[in-house]
Amino acid sequence: MEMRRNILLGRDEDLSDNKGQRWKNMLLLAIGQKKMFKRPIPALLHIAVYVGFIIINIEILEIFVDGMLGKHRFFAGLLGTDYSIIYSWLIGFFEILAAMVLVGCVIFLIRRNIIKVRRLNMKELIGWPREDANIILITEIILMTLFLTMNTADLVLQDQHAEHYLQTTPFWITGNFKGLMSGLSIPTLIGIERGCWWLHIIGVFFFLNYLPYSKHFHVLLAFPNAYYSKLIPQGAIKNMPEIQNEVLYMMEPDKAPAVPIAIGTEQEHKRFGAKDVTDLSWKNLLDAYSCTECGRCTAMCPANLTGKKLSPRKIMMDTRDRLEEVGRNINVNKTFKDDGKALLNDYITIEELRACTTCQACVEACPVMIDPLSIIMQLRRNLVMEESNAPQEWNLMFGNIENNMAPWKFSPDDRDAWTNDVA
C-alpha cells in the first residue's frame, strides 16, 4: 500500500489506451518472458525457477490446508485410495520442480559469488543489493530442501507404517533418497518431518513478507510494468506541450490565451523536466520498484562498457532509494518536508547524465520493459532548462543552432553549397 502511494507521488500520465496491445505485451513479456531469451542460459534457469515458483504454490496450498485443518496430505485423502497414484505423480512432479528451483538457485549463487558474472558484481551492488540477492536465493534453496527432506522422511515413515502417515507410492525424487533415513527411529523421523513442515511454512510466510522490501518484488510488478510499457517506437521522446505552447504563443501571439493570468494568482510553476522523484511520471516510479537489478541494461550500455560512470541500473536503483526516502519522510511528517535533497545531484550525478548517448540499448535490454532513458532525459531537461547547466560545448552548439540553424558554426547561406559540384 505504501508502495502504491509512493508510486502515485509521480506525475500523472494517461496509459489507459490500447488495452489489447497492452494485454498482449503482458502475456508475451511477463508471462512468456520473451525478452529474457536474448541471453539463453540465464533465461532457461530463470524459467525453471519461475515455473517452479508458481506451480509449487499448489503444494503450498495443500500444506496450508493441512495446517489449518490438522490433516496430513489432505489432497491424497481427497483423491482416495483409488487415485492415490495420481497424488504421487502430482507430488513427484512438484518434487521435480523443486529440484529445478534448487539447481537453478544454486547456479545463480555460483554465478553471483564464484564465477562473478560482470553485470552481477558491479559497484552499485555493493552492500544491501548483493545481500538481498543472496538472501532470496538462499531462502529459496532452504525452502526447497525442507520440502524435499519432509517428503523423504514421510516416505520412510510410510515404510515403517507409522500412524497417520498415509500410504502413497514413492515420489519420483525423494523415493531415491529413502536410504539416507532408513536407520532412524519413528519419533526421530516424525521430528524431522514435522520440523521441516513447520520451518517450510514459516519460511514461506517470511518470504512473502520479505518480498515487498526486496528487489524480488519484480515477480509481481513485472506484470503491470509490462502492461503499461511504452507502445510507441523506442526512438521517440515524450513531447513537452507546455513548451510547445510557449513557443507557439511567442511566434503567434494571437493564439495565446485571451486573458493573461494575473501575477500572484499564477499556478504553481511546474518544473521543467525532473529534479526529484515527484517530478517523474508514476510509470517511471513503477519502473523503479519493478527493477530486480539484473543489470542487463548496464551490460549493454555503451557508456558503461567504456568505463563511464553511467549505469542505467544505478539510475533505477537511485530512483527507488530516493522514492523510499521521500516515502519515509511523508510517514514521519504527514506531508513531504523538504530535506534539502533531490534525486538530481544527491543520487544521480551530472557526470552520469552527460555520459548517455540515448542509444536505447538499456531500454531494449530490459526484460520487464523498464525505461531508464526516460528518467535520464527528464533529469537532463531539468539541468539545462531550470539550472542552465550544460557543458560549454553544448552551449556553443545551442548557440549555433539558434544563430546558424545548424549545430556547427557554418553560414546558413552555405547549406546548399554542396550542390555546386555534383557530378
Added chain:
Amino acid sequence: MPIKSMSEYAANGEMPEVLFWVGCAGSFDQRAQKITKAFAQILDKVGIKFAILGKEEMCTGDPARRAGNEFLFQMMAYNNIHTLNGYGIKKIVTICPHCFNIFKNEYPALGGAYDVMHHTTFLQQLINDGRIKLKEGGAFKGQRITYHDSCYLGRGNGIYEAPRAVLEAFDNELIEMKSCRSGGMCCGAGGAQMFKEEEPGTTRVNFERAEQAMETDATIIASNCPFCMTMLTDGVKNKEQEDNVKVMDLAEMVAMSMV
C-alpha cells in the same frame, strides 16, 4: 547536375515526388557531403523528381532536444514545420537517422505529419522495384562487409533488414559484428555526444565500436548515418587501419555499383 530547391519548384507551380532532407551533417560536413552527393546522383539517375529545401532547411532540433534543451528544439520544430507545411510537403526522404526519427516520431505531435523514409529503405525499394540496377560483379563483389546498425534506425525504429537487403544485393559476404541488430553497440555520437568531449572513461565509445567492426576482418564498414560515419572513421584511424578498412555509407556503395 542541377539540383532544384523547393522554392524553385513552387515558383513554377510544380511539386516534386519527394523532398530530400539533407540534414546539417549532410550539408556541411565534408565527409558527409559525399553521402549527400551520392544519394542525389542516385535519385537523378533513377529519374526521381526531387527537391531540397536548400537555404530554408534548418536543424531539426534533435541534438538540442536530446541534450535537454526542449525550448530550442520546439523553436526549430516550429520553423521547420512551418516551412514544410507551407510548401505542402507530404513525402520526405533523408540520409540521417536522427532527422528520420524526429520526422517519424516527434514532429507529428507538433503538427508536422509526413510520410518519411530513411534513404536505406528508399534504396532497398528502388532495388526491389528494379529501378536501381546493380552491375554484375561490381565494385564490392567478394569483399567482406560488415554493417553497423545506427541506434535511431535500428533500436529506435526497428529497421534492421532493409539496409542488409541492400548490402546483400551486392552479391558478397555480409559479416555481422558480435553485437548487432537490436543488441548493436552505439557509435558514441547520439544524445548530442557528437558535440562535446566524452565523459571520463577507460576508452572511447567509437574506438570500442570500431574495434568490434575490425574484429570481423571486414574491409568495408557500411553505415547509414553521417554521425556514425565520423565516429567509426575516427575509430579506424585510431588503430591506423584507414588504408585497409573503409567506412562507407550505403548510398555511396549503391552509387558506385549502379549500371
